[in-house]
Amino acid sequence: MTAVRDWLQRSMGARLVALFLGLLLAVQVTTFAALRASLSDHAHNELPARLEVGDRVLQSLLDQRAQKLIEGARLLAADYGFRAALGSNDAETIVSALENHGTRIGATESALLSTDFQLRARTSKHRADLESLVSRLAPQAAKNGNSSTVAVLSGVPHQAVLVPVKAPVTVGWVLMAFPLDARLASDMHSLSTLNVTLLARSKGSSPWTVRLTNLPPERAAEIAGSAWALPQAAGMASIDVDGEELGVRPKWLSRGDGAADGAAVVALISLSVDDAIRLPSDLQIALLAITLLGFIAFGCGSVFAARRVTLPIQSLAAAAERLGAGDFVTPIDGATRSDEIGGLAKSFERMRIDVAEKQDQVRQLAYWDSLTGLPNRVQFRQAVHDAIAAAEPDAHIAVIMLDLDRFKNVNDVLGYHFGDLLLARVAERLTEQSVRTGDMIARLGGDEFAVLLRSGDASLGLAVAQRIERSFDAPLVLQEHTVDMRASIGVACWPEHAADASVLVNRAELAMYAAKRRSNGALLYEPAIDVGSAGTLTLLTELRQAVERRELRLYLQPKLALDSGALVGAEALVRWQHPERGLVPPVQFIPFAEQTGFIRVITLWIFEEAVRHWTLLHGLGLDLQLSVNLSTRDLLDPELPQKFEALCDAHGAPTSTFCLEITESAIMEEPQRALAILERLSAAGFRLSIDDFGTGYSSLAYLKRLPVDELKIDQSFIRNMKTDASDAMIVRSTIDLAHNLGLTVVAEGVETAQVWDLLRDLHCDEAQGYYMGRPMPADEVSGWSERWSASRRRAAEPTASMRLH
């Protein structure tokens, strides 16, 4: 039962169907009940009328019969022989004639009466019966010439007639009595469909007996038993007979009165009330059939109607689910209907369209940069991800990141609005540079842009990056301002540099930052740049360990005076004796150390080692000026001067024997601060040298202000100066410049004797290079120095140039 109730609760369609069927059932039941009640009412109103009609039918039957009997009797009474017999005054003759003629027409009793109705002869023995009968018949006979009545004779109901004997005038009366038989009942029934029961009693005190009936005998007997309950007046009495309700109307056919012997005959006209009010069976069947058909029709119809409501609702529910799942593309069914469901569907559809629009707007905001109209960072990242996912096994994908240099300055100087316009122009220019379809140019935010090359390897990426870089050569003209912008560009590729999108983008960014730091334009990613990679993290750890485990080695490369060829100094370099990798070249960890700031530790280690070795060498009689490289980080470390001083003090080495080499670019990173530190170092007594001179940013204005003592010409100029005239020119000019500024000049990368000679001719002060000596472990310097001195002495004898291995 609860299952049914649950089902009803869950299904509106089921409720509708149940409602309709319930209503139908209620209507049918009501109809049925109303019909029954009405029939019953009707019957109860009509039944007495029917019985009254039955009464009249019975009366008519009796009258007709009486008429027939009268006619018969009259004819008989007119019979000549009969009249003659009656006139004979012979009692026996008369009686026999009466008997004879009476029998002719079925009379059970006959009598002759005088003209004043005195009984003269009779065939029956019951004088008392006849006398009362005659007394009833006489008045009417005297009036009408004949009469009839119903009477009980010998306990049997009879119909008696009285007719005159005319000879030729009325000379007497003949009375004849005929018993009432079953034909009365059957005629009654066939005429009126009512039943008749004749009850008779011979005396007022005796019970009623059933004389004639077409009811089943038991019923009739039961009625007879309750006949005392019959109303005296006409009308219908309800009697319950054997569980069946009978409507009974009494008709007194003869009453015991007058002589008051109480003999009476009553006809009970009866019908079955139950039958009368029962719905006729064909009506019942019809109602049942209608109900069943109605159920089927209503059932189908209401299921149909319910589905017409529930199906659209289900469809809309599914549509809502789709919307919830994010499908704003599929249109909603049912929006074309014009009813309430259609209204709902239309609302859904409007909502769907609105949300789809909003979604588009959101997507637009989410994925596009509003200033430039380019895709934004989110979209770019997604595009990279999709490109990787869709890439074929052998394909390459390149990501180029670019950052505008000194954009902040533009904003500060020319205003943010101008800055925005500038970004838009940059975006335009990038788009003009734009590559193939499928590649994406995006603004990642601020002054960062990115390019995705969907199929591009490292070389293509780098080429594109360089092309972009070159495109910045042309100044941007905007609102009467001409702006020179430069960009730092980083390139990273899949699958070489990264396996997934975020790492790829990240590494491109790293490359970009590295490029920015090096002021290098376009830079391809290499693992050394990456401080965050696991490999490099390991490297850092190993580096730290290297310092602790004394895996670092101090190498010294001799610096020689060109004029004398004497060993005057050495550049301190670090080598790493890795237990597994062997000797790790500096290029594999120095830049990394610079990135991480670990360089300071290394620099400090180098310096300390240098100081220690100076002390040793000094003990051996060699006074060398040792040069130690300082990185940008070192240069910006405010504590550097005092650390160095402290180390010198600790070993008792004079600060002036140490030369600190700084690259141009390192200074130019943050010139002010660099200057301050240099000032302090200089003040502390250290010699300062500009390393790799000519290759980086340099400002002569700064140069002249720096407390430097020496310039080192980059090896790129020295190496080729023999063959390349412009290099030679640069070298010569640099030497002159340095000398003019009061600085000494050192040449790096001397590899041949010719270069040595050349440099000597140009009055370069010092030289350093493979021709003279490679970097060697610090312990070997003294040995080398001896050998060098020896060979120099040998060379001094003949003035031939020498080769030294």
Added chain:
Amino acid sequence: MHRFLAVVPALAAGLFAAGVSAATLTARVVDKTGKPLAGAVVMLEPVGAGLPVKPMTGIEISQIRKKFDPDVTVVTVGTAVTFPNRDTVRHHVYSFSSAKTFELKLYAGTPSTPVVFDKPGIAVIGCNIHDRMTAWVVVVDTPLYARSAADGSARLEGVGAGNYRLRAWHPALPADAPPPSIAASVAAADLEQSIRLDDVGAAE
């Protein structure tokens, strides 16, 4: 059952005293409502010895046009009556009266034998095949008889003094009833006598 008459007592006039002259008795016949009754037959019969009567002759009751003619015939005892059939149809004349029971079976013309009425009384005669034909023969036993006139009076003359019974009869009386009588004394003077027939009269 007879109701006896309400008799207006007659004057018992001293008929004897007046002499032997015969008186005239005028009977007045009325029905039960008091209306004079015409066509009644009154008979005066002396109490005791009867008066001599002689049979009448030449009395006939014919049947003409399916009717008896005359309808009422008064005859003295012993009179022979013929029943000539003057109709084209035959008649079957009969009577079951105790005064005379006879039948003349279906005949035409005149039966050869007349019917002798030899008992005083009323004979009602009918035709067996014509129920409507009715005739009465009043057979009187006294020479004193008369038919009442329209006013209901019937004169009986030559009535000697003495005690008599005055009877009256009318066809409307029931067939089997004897005619009602009243006592009447006649003296010398003429008298009137009313006699009322209670069984006759329209009292519907």
